[in-house]
Amino acid sequence: MFASVVRFWAYGWIDKLYIQPKFHFSYFGFDWVQPIGEYTYLLFIICGLSALFVAIGYQYRLAIVVFFLSFTYIELMDKTTYLNHYYFISLLSFLMIWLPAHRYFSIDAYRNSGLRTQQVPRWSIDTIKLMLAIVYFYAGLAKLNSDWLIEAMPLKIWLPGRYDLPVLGSLLEQEWAIYFFSWTGALYDLSIPFLLFYRKTRLIGFALVVVFHFLTSALFPIGMFPYIMIVSTLIFFSPQLHHNILQRIANVGRFSKHIFDNNQVLQPIRSSGYQIKLGFLAAFFALQLALPFRHLLYPGELFWTEEGFRFSWRVMLMEKAGYTQFKIVDQENNNSFYVDNSDFLTSFQEKQMAFQPDFIIEYAHYLRDHFTRQGHQDVAVFAESYVALNGRRSRPYIDPTVDLASQPISLKPKTWILPFNDQISGL
Numbered sequence: 531m532f533a534s535v536v537r538f539w540a541y542g543w544i545d546k547l548y549i550q551p552k553f554h555f556s557y558f559g560f561d562w563v564q565p566i567g568e569y570t571y572l573l574f575i576i577c578g579l580s581a582l583f584v585a586i587g588y589q590y591r592l593a594i595v596v597f598f599l600s601f602t603y604i605e606l607m608d609k610t611t612y613l614n615h616y617y618f619i620s621l622l623s624f625l626m627i628w629l630p631a632h633r634y635f636s637i638d639a640y641r642n643s644g645l646r647t648q649q650v651p652r653w654s655i656d657t658i659k660l661m662l663a664i665v666y667f668y669a670g671l672a673k674l675n676s677d678w679l680i681e682a683m684p685l686k687i688w689l690p691g692r693y694d695l696p697v698l699g700s701l702l703e704q705e706w707a708i709y710f711f712s713w714t715g716a717l718y719d720l721s722i723p724f725l726l727f728y729r730k731t732r733l734i735g736f737a738l739v740v741v742f743h744f745l746t747s748a749l750f751p752i753g754m755f756p757y758i759m760i761v762s763t764l765i766f767f768s769p770q771l772h773h774n775i776l777q778r779i780a781n782v783g784r785f786s787k788h789i790f791d792n793n794q795v796l797q798p799i800r801s802s803g804y805q806i807k808l809g810f811l812a813a814f815f816a817l818q819l820a821l822p823f824r825h826l827l828y829p830g831e832l833f834w835t836e837e838g839f840r841f842s843w844r845v846m847l848m849e850k851a852g853y854t855q856f857k858i859v860d861q862e863n864n865n866s867f868y869v870d871n872s873d874f875l876t877s878f879q880e881k882q883m884a885f886q887p888d889f890i891i892e893y894a895h896y897l898r899d900h901f902t903r904q905g906h907q908d909v910a911v912f913a914e915s916y917v918a919l920n921g922r923r924s925r926p927y928i929d930p931t932v933d934l935a936s937q938p939i940s941l942k943p944k945t946w947i948l949p950f951n952d953q954i955s956g957l
Contacts, residue, residue: 531601531619532585534754535578544574547611551876553896555609555889558941563606570607576600584626587636594631598623609889610882614845615755618665621818622762625661628807629654634790635776646789647796657811658765661818663723665759668822668843670719673712675847675956677833682712683920684849692749718742726766739763750846828943833919834950836886837943852885852917852927856897859933862907869897885917885927887944894934911935922952 538544548554548565556563566573577600583593602620605611631654632638633647677683682705689702689711701707718738725735743756764771773787780787798804825838832839833848856869871880874896883889894911901909915928925948928934932946 531581531597532578535574535581537754539571539574539578544570546876547878548607551608551879553874553879553893554607555879555883555892557606557609558888558939560606563603565607573600573604577604584623584631587632587638590632590636590638591627594623594626598627610879612840613752613755614665614843615752615758617841618661619758622658622661625657625811625814628811629657630796633796635787639790646792647794648790648792649795651796651798653808653811655765657815658762659727660815662759662762662765663727664815664818665843666719666722669845670716670721671957672822672842672844672847673716673719675954677920677954678712678716678847678956681920682708684847685712685715687849687921689749695748698748726763732766736763736766752846830943830947831950831952831954833954834917835944835947836888848920850885850917850919851881852915853924854884854890854913854915854928856894857912857914858897858901858906859910859912860901860906860908861910874900884915887928887947888939890915890928891934891937891939891944894937895939898935909935925951 548570549567554564577597580593580597580600583589584597598620601623605616605620630647630650633645633650636645639645639647673679678685685708686705689708692702693699695702722735722738725731725738740760743760746752747756764775777787822842822844825832825842828835828837830837833850854871856871857866858869859866871883875883875893883893890913894913898909898911910933912930912932913928913934914930915926916924917927918924927948929946929948934946937944937946
């Protein structure tokens with residue numbers, strides 16, 4: 531994550547994504563989380579340094595809390611940048627606040643012999659394994675839909691565009707190969723947690739992890755995520771493998787690893803606080819197991835309405851594009867005009883806004899407030915919107931007769947989304 535922060539800064543994305551935009555899309559209930567101008571760079575410095583301190587085990591407890599808070603704040607600043615692996619990092623760093631990850635091979639343990647512990651309770655490791663298993667398995671469940679399995683969508687759109695890749699390029703234009711990637715992708719996600727948990731199949735599972743993520747890295751621009759998942763998967767291996775890795779690091783750094791090898795066991799204190807911690811973690815995982823199914827509380831097709839789509843490990847399941855234009859009506863004198871979205875949004879924001887209903891309603895409210903401040907009276911905002919989903923022809927998306935400025939921003943079903951008039955079968 532330290533490398534990710536450095537990479538983000540080096541590419542100029544801090545300025546492009548958080549400082550240049552005039553308006554930022556917020557998550558429901560987190561509209562108070564906003565970029566802080568030029569101080570946003572300081573926030574990234576804090577995030578990067580805390581990640582480095584966690585990695586080397588320096589002031590671990592403080593560092594992991596600061597990393598979780600700073601990284602999650604960055605993630606919440608603009609919904610436009612949502613990615614599943616950002617969400618994963620927030621969850622993982624939150625889990626690590628409660629884990630004794632600084633007890634071995636850390637600067638904290640080097641400086642304080644009382645911290646040095648060679649063995650920790652099994653649940654300390656299993657919580658991370660469970661988090662990874664949820665990510666993979668739920669991603670697999672999400673692929674069990676007719677668009678992915680029967681129509682090979684959206685891979686049928688994406689893969690032929692990589693014809694320029696050496697060796698694979700010509701293969702990716704073959705329909706049978708596209709279906710092969712669709713079906714094996716679903717099978718991989720569903721089976722990989724079980725292959726990794728079972729000792730006799732662990733090496734096979736890890737080999738598949740490496741091959742799969744190197745392939746996705748070559749085929750799709752998804753940044754650090756493949757490498758994060760490859761390295762994280764090492765948690766499933768025996769302690770001996772990790773000791774071997776740490777010994778190599780110690781050899782490079784020319785210091786002795788053996789000062790940490792004291793055979794001390796971290797005995798859990800059976801206090802009420804300890805029981806509360808375990809209960810809290812149990813509630814956390816219960817929430818993680820339930821949250822991806824919240825879309826069942828909403829009517830309509832999930833891929834069309836996207837109500838309950840985020841935070842559910844639905845990874846790369848849609849090719850969705852739209853065109854949305856807004857009409858402002860001054861109801862005091864019935865004058866109207868159309869908005870040039872580029873006056874308020876970056877091209878990336880406009881692209882994301884055009885096909886996501888919660889973006890559309892939030893932007894409509896922003897336009898209402900903006901033009902009210904400009905002196906217009908009783909402002910109404912109407913949207914003319916067309917969206918194409920997974921190779922289907924573009925169709926009307928938002929009811930053009932509904933004043934979006936008068937509609938609430940809430941978690942309730944959005945009745946102003948027009949019907950999909952098609953079916954995508956699956957979970």
